[in-house]
Amino acid sequence: MVNLTFYGGVNEIGGNKILLEDKDTKILIDFGMSYGHKAIFFDDFLRPRTSGGLSDFLRCGLVPDLNGVYREDLLLSIGRERADPNIDGVLLSHAHLDHAAYISFLHEKIPVYCGETCKMILEALQEAGSRDFETEILSFKARPDTRKNPEIQRKFETFRTGKSFMIGNCEITPVHVDHSIPGDYAFLIRTSEGTVAYTSDLRTHGSRPDMTEDFIQVATKSEPVALISEGTRINEMKPDAGEVGVRDGCASAVENAEGLVVADFNFKDVDRFHTFESIAKENDRKLAVSLKDAFFLKYLSSDPQLGLPKPDSSDIIVVPPRVKTGQYLESDYTVAERQFISNANCMRADELLKRQDEIVACLGYFEMNTIADMKPSHGSLYVYSSSEAFNEEMVLDHKRLRRWTDFLHMRYCESHASGHASGMDIMQMIKRIKPETVFPIHTESPGSFEGTAKTVVRVETGIQYPVSRKPT
Numbered sequence: 499m500v501n502l503t504f505y506g507g508v509n510e511i512g513g514n515k516i517l518l519e520d521k522d523t524k525i526l527i528d529f530g531m532s533y534g535h536k537a538i539f540f541d542d543f544l545r546p547r548t549s550g551g552l553s554d555f556l557r558c559g560l561v562p563d564l565n566g567v568y569r570e571d572l573l574l575s576i577g578r579e580r581a582d583p584n585i586d587g588v589l590l591s592h593a594h595l596d597h598a599a600y601i602s603f604l605h606e607k608i609p610v611y612c613g614e615t616c617k618m619i620l621e622a623l624q625e626a627g628s629r630d631f632e633t634e635i636l637s638f639k640a641r642p643d644t645r646k647n648p649e650i651q652r653k654f655e656t657f658r659t660g661k662s663f664m665i666g667n668c669e670i671t672p673v674h675v676d677h678s679i680p681g682d683y684a685f686l687i688r689t690s691e692g693t694v695a696y697t698s699d700l701r702t703h704g705s706r707p708d709m710t711e712d713f714i715q716v717a718t719k720s721e722p723v724a725l726i727s728e729g730t731r732i733n734e735m736k737p738d739a740g741e742v743g744v745r746d747g748c749a750s751a752v753e754n755a756e757g758l759v760v761a762d763f764n765f766k767d768v769d770r771f772h773t774f775e776s777i778a779k780e781n782d783r784k785l786a787v788s789l790k791d792a793f794f795l796k797y798l799s800s801d802p803q804l805g806l807p808k809p810d811s812s813d814i815i816v817v818p819p820r821v822k823t824g825q826y827l828e829s830d831y832t833v834a835e836r837q838f839i840s841n842a843n844c845m846r847a848d849e850l851l852k853r854q855d856e857i858v859a860c861l862g863y864f865e866m867n868t869i870a871d872m873k874p875s876h877g878s879l880y881v882y883s884s885s886e887a888f889n890e891e892m893v894l895d896h897k898r899l900r901r902w903t904d905f906l907h908m909r910y911c912e913s914h915a916s917g918h919a920s921g922m923d924i925m926q927m928i929k930r931i932k933p934e935t936v937f938p939i940h941t942e943s944p945g946s947f948e949g950t951a952k953t954v955v956r957v958e959t960g961i962q963y964p965v966s967r968k969p970t
């Protein structure tokens with residue numbers, strides 16, 4: 499008997515948390531944070547309390563109430579007994595927090611399986627110091643006394659595409675897929691009832707459609723009994739212009755810009771980095787990146803396939819934020835940050851003021867003070883190339899961003915390509931793979947999957963769905 503239970507990603511975009519059970523084998527597929535669900539109860543100032551351990555998360559349904567899953571210190575925090583884990587492994591598809599964040603709460607003895615590049619991104623995030631209670635994915639210190647307690651490393655096993663491995667009695671084959679972050683993998687899980695395929699987040703209009711095509715082909719061959727499919731944009735039927743469209747959408751604006759050019763995009767989107775890298779080169783400009791993004795380059799430049807510069811490369815400039823004393827003293831920065839501060843390519847905003855027409859600054863909303871320090875001159879441009887606002891807070895932030903660009907007299911343009919396949923592409927993918935059953939997740943419109951397969955399950959949270967050769 500094989501069962502699937504969905505604890506996140508149900509009628510919402512992100513927060514995937516899926517339990518697959520095959521006889522004695524129990525596998526979690528992703529264990530991410532549900533941004534939408536969390537925003538129902540919390541915001542930047544009203545947050546789940548770290549001091550409460552898991553209690554606020556459990557109360558509001560941000561994590562499921564399961565036995566044999568969570569860290570011992572967190573169990574004690576909610577008055578439960580210590581317990582050994584009864585999960586054989588976590589399959590982590592990619593490093594976006596809506597898939598990875600709540601691995602932070604899992605018992606350290608549960609091994610996490612992910613791609614090599616995914617692990618590097620998690621290392622970069624950890625060293626950049628952006629970890630907190632909800633992003634202690636690689637390691638953590640037992641609460642409540644994190645000063646005295648030693649660092650506990652979680653067990654990670656990394657894979658490359660096509661290299662199969664076993665978890666309990668299931669054979670797993672990870673297959674690379676294209677998305678807005680490198681190191682993203684779909685999975686084929688061979689269970690005693692046949693293959694269960696999981697798409698992760700994917701697209702076919704990015705720079706590497708061949709990778710997604712690899713998955714579709716391998717999945718089709720496996721004749722899956724079930725396909726767990728993302729459907730972020732299931733209702734969007736128009737074809738996507740992809741990265742070429744992004745380039746076309748802003749290249750001439752950058753060419754016509756006179757002062758500063760700001761490119762606001764998610765730095766983990768390596769395709770977007772390369773798009774702006776080549777636009778910058780064509781306009782005799784250099785990319786200037788934030789200090790926090792230098793950590794990302796430090797780790798990912800070691801993957802030759804990604805073609806990223808090292809953080810001390812003379813091809814880029816690293817811009818430190820103005821913090822603490824405001825004097826840009828070495829002591830103003832964390833020990834980890836200091837490795838970049840003394841490099842020859844590190845330049846302050848006030849130093850860049852006179853050279854603003856020589857750079858494309860990869861900065862965004864949260865670095866607006868730094869951008870203002872550069873005093874954008876007449877003819878400066880702000881290119882917004884991040885995902886569209888999908889909740890009220892993001893809409894408010896975006897309004898504020900536009901007020902800033904107006905205030906700084908910067909021209910503004912938008913150019914973006916989604917990390918997710920259009921509805922048309924998802925439907926074509928399912929028709930080719932021909933699964934017996936489809937479980938739509940990571941979507942607000944599961945009903946739009948009707949007709950894509952013999953059975954389409956309208957998933958509900960916490961319900962156990964049997965998977966078998968003959969659908970029941």
Ligand SMILES: [Zn+2]
Nearest residue numbers: 512594596699
């Ligand atoms: Zn996602």
Ligand SMILES: [Zn+2]
Nearest residue numbers: 592594677699
């Ligand atoms: Zn994603």
